[in-house]
Amino acid sequence: MFCCAERETRKKEFSFILLGLENAGKTAFLKRLMTNEFEAPTPTKGFSTHKFTYDGLTITLADTSGKKERRPYWSEYLHDKDGLIWVIDSSDENRIEESQVELKILVDEVVGPTDLPLLVLCNKSDKQGLSPAAIEARLGLKKLKSKYYSVQGCSAFKGNGVIDGFDWLLGACQPKKK
Ligand SMILES: Nc1nc2c(ncn2[C@@H]2O[C@H](COP(=O)(O)OP(=O)(O)OP(=O)(O)O)[C@@H](O)[C@H]2O)c(=O)[nH]1
Numbered sequence: 001m002f003c004c005a006e007r008e009t010r011k012k013e014f015s016f017i018l019l020g021l022e023n024a025g026k027t028a029f030l031k032r033l034m035t036n037e038f039e040a041p042t043p044t045k046g047f048s049t050h051k052f053t054y055d056g057l058t059i060t061l062a063d064t065s066g067k068k069e070r071r072p073y074w075s076e077y078l079h080d081k082d083g084l085i086w087v088i089d090s091s092d093e094n095r096i097e098e099s100q101v102e103l104k105i106l107v108d109e110v111v112g113p114t115d116l117p118l119l120v121l122c123n124k125s126d127k128q129g130l131s132p133a134a135i136e137a138r139l140g141l142k143k144l145k146s147k148y149y150s151v152q153g154c155s156a157f158k159g160n161g162v163i164d165g166f167d168w169l170l171g172a173c174q175p176k177k178k
């Protein structure tokens, strides 16, 4: 519950970015969040932004290509973002290390020490794969310079975990109550 003054000054618009290796499910997550439906996506070309209303808030969500040749451009899209969403294909254990390397470069070298919230989505939980706890350990999240993160299992295909993860991110962007 917020008092009138708090309600009026609370931020109403948020801007986030979806990052992670190609095929992780970034676009599928975006579509599930916006429409509550699963639509088999085609690989994202470059970068696109999507604006929608969520829980009375205006959200701008940037979707990026996770292809290796596009990753050097990620840093250009981070400007003015309220938080990062890192998507993992939890059914693809062979690519966890590649994801760990890219996330470390992004957080430790590009973003740097910050309290910018980081939501790690362990997507494709409808398939057999690594648990969120195992992914947290394999990504070395506790050793990253940014300590403000949450790990969420989800399935863009089935829909579970999508809202829980996004609600954590929004909560992490709100001013903390004294
Ligand atoms: N089983 C299952 N498949 C999924 C899920 N999410 C995405 N997929 C599939 O995974 C593939 C990649 O999904 P995308 O959303 O295009 O992945 P992306 O991270 O946006 O990939 P790029 O745009 O190439 O960077 C597609 O074939 C999706 O249908 C999921 O939760 N479960």
Ligand SMILES: [Mg+2]
Residues within 6 Å of the ligand: 026, 027, 028, 041, 042, 043, 044, 063, 064, 065
């Ligand atoms: Mg995509």
